[in-house]
Amino acid sequence: MQTLSERFSAIHERIHKTELLYKRTAGSVRLLAVSKTIPVNIIEAAYRLGQTDFGENYLQDALPKMAELRHLPASWHFIGRLQANKTRPVAENFAWAHSVDRLKIAQRLNDQRPQNLESLNICIQVNLDNEAGKAGIPPGETAELAAAIAKLPRLRLRGLMALPKPTGDVQQQRASFRYLRQIQEQLIAGGLALDTLSMGMSDDFEAAIAEGSTIVRIGTALFGPRG
Numbered sequence: 001m002q003t004l005s006e007r008f009s010a011i012h013e014r015i016h017k018t019e020l021l022y023k024r025t026a027g028s029v030r031l032l033a034v035s036k037t038i039p040v041n042i043i044e045a046a047y048r049l050g051q052t053d054f055g056e057n058y059l060q061d062a063l064p065k066m067a068e069l070r071h072l073p074a075s076w077h078f079i080g081r082l083q084a085n086k087t088r089p090v091a092e093n094f095a096w097a098h099s100v101d102r103l104k105i106a107q108r109l110n111d112q113r114p115q116n117l118e119s120l121n122i123c124i125q126v127n128l129d130n131e132a133g134k135a136g137i138p139p140g141e142t143a144e145l146a147a148a149i150a151k152l153p154r155l156r157l158r159g160l161m162a163l164p165k166p167t168g169d170v171q172q173q174r175a176s177f178r179y180l181r182q183i184q185e186q187l188i189a190g191g192l193a194l195d196t197l198s199m200g201m202s203d204d205f206e207a208a209i210a211e212g213s214t215i216v217r218i219g220t221a222l223f224g225p226r227g
């Protein structure tokens with residue numbers, strides 16, 4: 001069995017090798033450790049290994065852990081489904097929200113972001129495959145939402161996030177990630193200053209890096225299978 005330290009080293013090494021292979025700038029891909037359901041002692045151990053960015057999906061699970069780990073200057077990213085009646089704890093406790101897919105949610109986050117904190121970093125979640133019932137805005141509506149979010153003063157629109165349909169076919173993985181990058185490039189051509197593509201998880205992060213990911217969100221490959 002690998003230790004936590006070995007798993008983190010192995011992932012850092014794979015990220016680094018993949019950056020080199022696809023001629024990405026060394027260090028341009030940030031590792032977001034997805035710590036949903038992971039207990040605070042393990043998160044703290046990861047922090048001691050140098051990991052600073054943590055991703056959480058479930059507020060009920062995340063908020064008590066974040067309170068317990070207040071002494072660590074970690075950066076918390078909300079990556080779960082955002083409900084309109086639960087935006088306040090996200091606005092008050094997180095540095096990033098990756099899963100914004102409606103203007104109403106963005107407006108609430110903007111209004112609820114405390115003045116003493118920096119602007120909340122935002123990624124718009126795109127439903128690349130137009131899957132019914134899945135979070136994310138359809139690709140064709142992304143530009144309009146992005147333009148509206150970019151005007152909100154307490155938010156900083158950083159880019160796009162997607163969770164494509166899982167597939168073991170690397171070419172298909174790459175096609176989905178490429179599509180997200182192309183949407184991002186259109187937004188940039190339209191005048192938005194975006195620097196973030198939040199894409200790639202344990203099973204497909206190398207394909208995501210090949211297509212321009214700047215944040216890979218990795219849980220299982222770092223912490224082991226969730227119970």
Ligand SMILES: *Cc1c(COP(=O)(O)O)cnc(C)c1O
Nearest residue numbers: 034079201202217218219220221
């Ligand atoms: C759980 C989760 C991840 C991490 O998935 P792994 O397969 O465990 O790496 C990444 N992104 C989101 C949105 C998630 O919910």
